[in-house]
Amino acid sequence: MDNSLVPLDILTQYTDRWAIEPFFRDCKTYLGLDGYQVRSEKSIxxxxxxxxxxxxxxxxYSNESYHFNTGYKSAKKALIKSKITYIYxxxxxxxxxxxxxxTLKIA
Incomplete structure (x- = not known):
């Protein structure tokens, strides 16, 4: 722990690093980051x-909002629609x- 930092510096560092937290949360929740295991550097x-x-x-994909969840839900709906359209x-x-x-690889 660096005791030489003043509170404003600590807050600045925290806010600068915060941007990566939603990225990891979304990757763990929706993209399987916490469930996929690889060992080699190349695979990682x-x-x-x-x-x-x-x-x-x-x-x-979220158009103007640039929110991951909005784009994820929209992309997921588009994929389901394309599958249904194909089946029809x-x-x-x-x-x-x-x-x-x-064709759908479910046989």
Whole structure:
């Protein structure tokens, strides 16, 4: 503990570091940061890159608010809609249920 810092310096350091806390909270809650285990440095770097890209995508997907949760929910809804649209269109063109399952990798 650095006792030479004045309260304003401590507060400044705390507020500067706070920006990373919501990032880690959202990554743990929504992107599986706390449940994914890798051991090699290469794997860790790849995972962090993928997670950061996903996080940024969700923030940008939120349009004007740039809130992660808004973008995450919007992206998730869009994915569900695209799956339902695919199922509807595939059924309309006569694809069998097994073909649809196979394409969605749930067979």
């Amino acid at each position: 770097n790849r995972y962090l890159a993928i997670m950061t890209i996903n996080y940024t995508y969700c923030k940008l 269109e595939a059924a309309a063109t006569g694809k069998s249920l097994e073909e649809i399952f196979k």
